[in-house]
Amino acid sequence: MATLKLHSLVKRFGDVTAVNGVDLSVENGEFLCLLGPSGCGKTTALRMIAGFENPTAGDIFIDGMPVTAMPPNRRPTAMVFQQYTLWPHMSVFQNIAYGLRLRRLARAVVEEKVADGLDLVGLAGYEKRLPSQLSGGQQQRVALARALVLEPKILLLDEPFSSLDAALRVRLREELLRIQRQLGIATIFVTHDQEEALSLADRIALMQLGNIVQLDTPSELYAHPRNLFAAEFIGAMNLLPTHPSDPTLGLDPRTLSLPPGMQGNASLTVAIRPEDFQVTVPSEPGMWTGEVEQTMDMGHYRKVLVTLAGASAPVKVFMAKSMEVRERQTIGLTPLRYLVYAEESEPVEVVPDRPMPQA
């Protein structure tokens, strides 16, 4: 049971700044995801928390105690790596028991804890196997058990499932979440997979170029991405550059209400989620009119690419499968909810049926 605080954490490798002043606090029992594209500094941040990298500046506190100068073997953290995590010359039992033995626990205690750990990850009875006799998913479960038996205050995971196939990844995610809730352990999970982050995290710290761009709950991050990077990175999003007085960008200002304070802006971007369109066939006056370029069956919904007159790229639209559309058909689109981004200011959410907020 513990909390973690990062205070202005900086890491530079030569001229490259990998982590650029990160402030973060993780609460007791919280599941936090560090999410971002590769090179955004998320793994470096995690490695600093584990003690494998020394911060260039800043401090790390666990339960209020500074651990910045502490080597990894003294820190109350445990980490699960992306791959090559198990020692190939040791059995599953020896892998899990190693950390316990270093703590000079009695043999009976070690055996009991290893058995409990394997139970927790659903691999009871695998003690004698060698890592080479396990599947990738089983290996990562053993790695998780090895971390958990040490009863760390903070559990760190560095893309632990990214080398596994999709179905297994989803199953292990569910299992990890169950274990995390059961133990109530503060957990930091690094991933570049936004779906993984959305499904696991209590809060997501979205990172870009060494900074935390937005720290929010998954639903907040999805509903109100704070900048265009967040808007594009989380979920599917249509980003339409526009100008209030320039209708040639394909967005007829008559049908797109912009917040009053933003109408004087030179450059605006409208962000619309694919599921936030109402589709009307045939198109009616006052709607955006476009031609269906492609339809894709996505299982429980349909993804449609629609070319709007004059727009540079087609817009993505998610629609119910109950409605039939054909390729080359002309349809009408009405945005039900969108965000307007102006440079260097908070985005404004617009829901046409509701009164316009002030920018």
Next chain:
Amino acid sequence: MTVTGSRGSLPEPATYSGRFRVPQSVLGYALILLPLMVMGTLILYPAFLSIADTVTEPSSGGSLQVSLADYVEFFNTPLAVRNLAFSLRITAVTVAVLFLAGFPISLYLRFTHGRLGNLIQMLALFPLFVPGIIAAYALIRFIGDNGWLERFLHLLFGYEGFTSPYLRPAGIVVGLAWEGISITVLILTAGLSQIPDSLLETATDVGANRWQAFWRITMPLMKRSVLIVMTLNFLTVFGSFTIPYLLGPASPEMMGPYMRRTFYDANLPSRAQVQAVITFLISAVISLLYVRSVVSQKVEEES
């Protein structure tokens, strides 16, 4: 070949026609046939003749009969036994020196990056490109009596008690260690680079200090590379000639120079043959260890 066809098709390449297809296995044997023949006629056959010669002797009736008399004689000759023991001792010491010198260098090269590392790597590989005989004469100039080393010690520290290892057993060890350090560092560095960082980081993460991680993770994972390097070094050192001939004492001597002296100077080819077969058998036992460790690695990788 004329091809007539309504579609004006191209002639089929001969290798693809069903009738003339060469089975892959035959092709494989054909590719190794030449080296195999060379090995058979120039190495295996004469070797077989020599071995056969050492275990037979003409009987009174003129025919050949099996006899181990030559070997009994070898092991009853004090000089021969002394030379064999000397060879084994020098080999063991050199193999140990090479490992003790090469492993720290390899560890350094594996875990540091930078200019100093590159320089050390270059220096470690340098002996690979120097012919043994040149190295031997260079070493004579360096470690010999009134050589560079002695003069340096005198000039810098006023040290007078220098005893040159030249023409002493230590001279052989120094020379062979110089010759073998490159391959030792190469193999050990390659072995170390196959251990991913994450395996060692995980060890420190669960509480091991560097020393514990080294003994419990690095060393067991290096077992095979160490075995390979030791067996390879054993084979090259045990069968070496140039360095012991030029840098070693006249007596006792290593099997290489001993064989040569028996063959040319003493003009006793049949005894030299026995010495060669004994040297070969000892090397063969060590080769077997080497081959076994390489094969088991292959099997593991394939599974």
